[in-house]
Ligand code: ATP
């Protein structure tokens with residue numbers, strides 16, 4: 504059976520400090536491993552919304568890899584794209600949270616940073632409806648960028664919708680280099696999911712209006728959804744724009760908000776909802792993600808998301 508959504512990128516587990524303001528350069532308690540990696544958080548959220556999803560990535564042949572694989576199995580995410588690297592350990596992100604809401608990371612990418620062209624199994628692309636990719640993945644290495652370009656070509660050949668979340672990470676790739684690295688993905692995208700800062704940095708425009716006008720002139724049928732944190736998002740299309748307000752929640756852990764938002768909007772667009780309806784559910788997925796601690800614990804099932812939306816009305 505063809506997939507609804509395929510994504511690709513870094514498979515990780517997260518190991519986090521148990522309390523706030525516990526620096527990573529001192530001994531102290533951790534909890535975890537928790538299955539993580541932005542593309543995998545995205546895939547799990549899409550599957551919990553009932554969408555047939557797979558993610559291409561690598562784990563090690565070790566217990567942390569088993570931890571992520573077991574989570575994918577529990578959520579019904581296809582594991583056909585996940586490879587077990589014989590030599591590299593599973594990638595780990597060590598995270599500490601500060602009282603001001605900021606986070607610090609130590610990444611040990613291991614197998615998580617390993618993507619290879621022979622992992623682009625043609626069967627994954629056969630009849631594929633939507634291919635989603637993130638700029639943070641493209642920023643990992645020149646080799647990963649090359650493999651992702653190959654995946655983009657296969658998705659385009661399959662006639663899939665292309666979704667791109669720039670997830671600009673200047674510590675991995677400076678914006679001027681990201682602009683070049685991301686350009687094929689920006690041009691191909693039917694659905695673009697930037698923040699305002701990412702949109703301006705990647706287009707070089709001075710205003711959102713100019714950036715949007717330019718992007719729509721290149722591809723009039725596309726959607727540009729600018730996410731605005733707690734404020735929600737704005738959906739731009741050739742027909743105009745609509746502001747879709749966010750949901751008020753207490754922000755507990757921002758990890759995964761963008762990933763769950765992306766999964767929410769794509770799952771709804773694929774089931775024929777209007778862009779504004781899709782954005783409402785996506786805002787709910789993003790809000791639920793920031794309201795829970797742990798990378799995947801805020802990714803809720805369709806029933807839970809709908810209950811949350813009904814309760815907020
Ligand atoms: P990420 O760091 O995960 O990539 P981002 O900066 O790309 O996130 P945001 O605009 O911060 O994206 O968040 C994505 C979506 O998540 C928002 O459009 C909104 O729907 C929801 N969201 C984020 N933060 C909050 C919040 N504090 N309260 C409610 N909803 C939120």
Ligand code: MG
Pocket residue numbers: 668669670671761762
């Ligand atoms: Mg983002």
